[in-house]
Amino acid sequence: MDFVCSQVWATSxxxxxxxxxxxxxxxxxxxxxxxxxxxxxxLRSFSSLWYxxxxxxxxxxxxxxxxxxxxxxxxxxxxxxxxxxxxxxxLVRVNASRQLNTAAVAGMWLIGFLFFGLxxxxxxxxxxxxxFAQALFLLxxxxxFVGALGISTSRLIEATNPAGDDLIAVLHRHRFYTQxxxxxxxxxxxxxxxxHNLAVVRxx
Numbered sequence: 001m002d003f004v005c006s007q008v009w010a011t012s013x014x015x016x017x018x019x020x021x022x023x024x025x026x027x028x029x030x031x032x033x034x035x036x037x038x039x040x041x042x043l044r045s046f047s048s049l050w051y052x053x054x055x056x057x058x059x060x061x062x063x064x065x066x067x068x069x070x071x072x073x074x075x076x077x078x079x080x081x082x083x084x085x086x087x088x089x090x091l092v093r094v095n096a097s098r099q100l101n102t103a104a105v106a107g108m109w110l111i112g113f114l115f116f117g118l119x120x121x122x123x124x125x126x127x128x129x130x131x132f133a134q135a136l137f138l139l140x141x142x143x144x145f146v147g148a149l150g151i152s153t154s155r156l157i158e159a160t161n162p163a164g165d166d167l168i169a170v171l172h173r174h175r176f177y178t179q180x181x182x183x184x185x186x187x188x189x190x191x192x193x194x195x196h197n198l199a200v201v202r203x204x
Contacts, residue, residue, distance in 0.1 A: 045135030046193035055139060055189060059182040062146055066171045066178075067153060068095035074171050081164075089163055092171070096154035103151050114144060131196070138192060142185035146178055 045051040064071050069091050077088040102110075118141060124133035153174045162170055 045132055046196045051135055055186065058139065058143075059186060062143070063175060063179050063182055066175045067092055067099070067150060067157075069171070071175060074168060078165075078168050085164060089167055092157065092167060096157045099150060099154045100158060118144065134192070134196070135189075138185070138189040142181055145181050149174065149177055149181070 066074060069088065073084070073088055073091070077085040118137065121133050121137040121140065124130045125137045126134070153170065157167070157170060160166075
């Protein structure tokens with residue numbers, strides 16, 4: 001009887017040990033997956049390659065689309081003229097009217113939500129020291145200037161109604177100012193990110 005009891009106890013003990021080992025292995029596998037995912041999607045934005053790739057793509061896209069018109073269409077209208085120039089003028093007129101209509105209908109609401117969002121991001125970024133909020137603020141704050149520049153250019157187009165080379169010159173100027181804003185923003189973001197990473201290295 002004692003032998004049987006000892007065998008049962010040993011069997012149950014071994015089963016318990018096997019279950020514990022399997023549970024530990026499952027937890028280790030889960031932790032490995034979590035670690036791998038966090039390495040790919042790193043919320044420490046300034047040390048993440050994905051953030052800098054997103055910054056480059058965002059600003060190159062903004063500078064390519066001038067008032068909703070692809071810049072290659074502007075270049076084609078300048079080279080070829082004729083129908084390409086007419087198509088450019090029509091597309092610019094439609095996009096400019098759309099932006100001005102949006103600004104007239106919901107402009108105050110959009111400005112209010114924009115200021116609220118930027119203020120919340122700035123508070124999280126520089127008061128609570130949230131790095132992800134800092135990264136978003138350094139991207140969205142300069143983009144707001146690009147939006148204001150688009151409204152200003154749309155009003156200029158509606159007021160003066162340029163055509164041909166004059167319209168192309170207005171679009172070139174808009175893209176040039178957008179690129180200046182982008183260069184200042186990228187330089188500021190890179191400088192801030194570099195100092196932030198150096199500060200993190202000094203802490204550890």
